[in-house]
Amino acid sequence: MKLEIITYTLADAKIAHAAGADRIEVITAPAEGGLTPSLGLVEEIREHSSIDMRIMVRPHSRHFCYDADDAQTIIRDARLFNRIGIDGLVFGALTHDHKVDEELLLRFIEAAGGLPITFHRAFDEVADQVKALLTLSRIPEVTHILTSGAKPSASQAVDTLHRLRHVAAEAGQIELIAGAGLKVHALAGFVRDTGLSEVHLGSGVRVNNDLLQPLDASLISEAKNLINQPL
Template identity: 45%
Template sequence: MILEVIATTLTDAAKAEAGGADRIELATALAEGGLTPSWGLVERTALTVSIPIQVMIRPHSRSFVYDVADVLTMLADIRAVRAIRERVRDEAKKRRAADGGEPPAFGIALGCLTRAGRIDETVLQRLLEEAGDLDVTFHRAFDETADLEEAYKTLSRYPGVRRVLTSGGKPSAPDSAVQLRRLVELGADSHVQIMAGGGLTPETLPVFLRDTGVREVHVGKAARGARGLADPVLSGRVRALKRAMGETRTPP
C-alpha cells in the first residue's frame, strides 16, 4: 500500500515524511487543482526528505488542452526537474561520507488532453521523451476524458507512464468504487497502476481499498486540518491514514 501526500511547502513535505507517507507530490495553487511549484522548493525538498518526490508539471489551470507555447513550457519544466535531480545527486555524494544518506527518487505528474476529451498522444510522447527515466504519473486530467477505460488502455501503451491518478470520473473516489474496481481489473497485467484520489479519509479508506483493490492512494485535504487545503500537512493525520490503510482486509 502506497500513500502519496500533496505538499506545497518544505514543512508540508517534512511533516508528510514524519507521518509515514511513502511519496510526496509537490505542487502549488491547490485551489486551482495544482500547478508547477518553484524550483527552490523542489530542490530544498529533495535535499531534506528521503522519500520519493513527484513534481507537478502543469503550466496553468485553464484546461488540460495545451498549445505549442504551453508544451514548450512543460518541456522546459521537465528539464529543470532533471537538472535539479543531478544537483541533488551530486550533493548526496558529498553527504554520503558523513551520514550515508541517499537522495530521493524523482518523478513528475502530468496530463494532456485533446479538445475531444482524449489523451493527447502527440503531446504525451514529447513529454515522455523529455522525462527520460523520471517516474511519471498521469494526473487527474484522466478524469476529464470522454471514456476512462479507453483512456487507460491508451496510457498502457506507454512504458514511461507508471500510474494514473483518478477519482473514477467523479469528484469523490468513494462514489466511484465500482468504476475504480473495473479499472484495477482492466490493468491487472499492466505496468500502469491505479492511484485513487479525491474524498478519501481515514474513516472511508479500509472499506474503499477492500472494495476496489486499489494499492496506491493520493491525499490532499485528508492529510490536513479542519480547513482542508488551507491548512498545512499534519503528521498525525498522515499517520491516521497509514493506519487505516493497514486495516484493510480481504473479504472472506
C-alpha cells in the first residue's frame, strides 16, 4: 500500500517524509485544486528530501482543455522540472468532447524525457472513464491515474473504483490512486472495499481537516498504519 500526500511548502514535504508518507504530490494553489508549483520550491524540496516527489503541471484552474499558449507553458514546465531530479509529473488534458487529449499528452511526455506520469483528476471529467483508462493504458509512461470515481469524494464512488480497478488490472501497467475527500478514520474500510493499493490525501491529514492548515504528522502516521493493516 502506498500513501501519497499533497504538499505545497517545504515544511509540508519534511513533515510528510518524516511521518512515513511514500510519495508527495507538489502543487501550489490548493484551494484551486492544485496548480504548477514554482521551480524554486521544487528545488528546495529535492535538496532537503529524498522522498518520491511528483510535480503537478497545470497552468490554470479554468478547465482542462488547453490552447496553444497553454500548451507552450506546459511543455516548458515539463522540460524544466525534468532537469532537477524529480521522480515524476502529474498532468491531465482533455479535448472539447471530454476525451483524453492524446496529442498534447504525448508532447508532454516527450518534453518530460520519459518520466512517469500520473494522469490527474481531469480523468473525473471524461465522458467515459473505462475508455479513457484503456486509452491511457496504451501509453507506457502513464503509470498512475488519480481519481475520485467522478464523485466529489472518492468515498462516494466505492463501486465505481472497484470496477475501474478490475479494468486497470486487465489492461496492465496503470495503478489507480484514489483521491478527494478521504478521511483517515475510514481508510481501512475504503481500501478493503475498493481493492485499491494507493490513496492520496489532502485535507484529511491536515490540522482541523482544513487544506490550508499545516500537515498533521500524527494523522499521516495513522493513515499509513491503517492502510497497511491486513484485510
